[in-house]
Amino acid sequence: MEHLSTDEREELRAALYAEKDSLEEELASYGKKVGGDWQGTAAGFEEEEADDVDAADKMEELTVNVPLVEELESRHKEIVAALARMEDGTYGLTESGDPIDVKRLRANPAATTLV
Numbered sequence: 001m002e003h004l005s006t007d008e009r010e011e012l013r014a015a016l017y018a019e020k021d022s023l024e025e026e027l028a029s030y031g032k033k034v035g036g037d038w039q040g041t042a043a044g045f046e047e048e049e050a051d052d053v054d055a056a057d058k059m060e061e062l063t064v065n066v067p068l069v070e071e072l073e074s075r076h077k078e079i080v081a082a083l084a085r086m087e088d089g090t091y092g093l094t095e096s097g098d099p100i101d102v103k104r105l106r107a108n109p110a111a112t113t114l115v
Contacts, residue, residue, distance in 0.1 A: 019109065082110040
């Protein structure tokens, strides 16, 4: 992380936390947390359906929400891992220890590879 200035690190930390908060809001909108993982849900899906059309609508919503939640959760895990790397001093470096350019990190604060 020596290749990043203190201001750059703080800017990137703030970006990571902002994205983490945003992802958690989205995840809560489309799913629910079960244990340590998120699962896609349909609003009111647990309720007994009085109407076949309502049940079909909720099933369709569920088929959309499950992959969406999986994608959001994957990005959330990348952000959490990047924040952990900030804490352990390996943020902004590839697995082989090469520094990642600050421009790349600004574009994708969770980046772990070079372009």
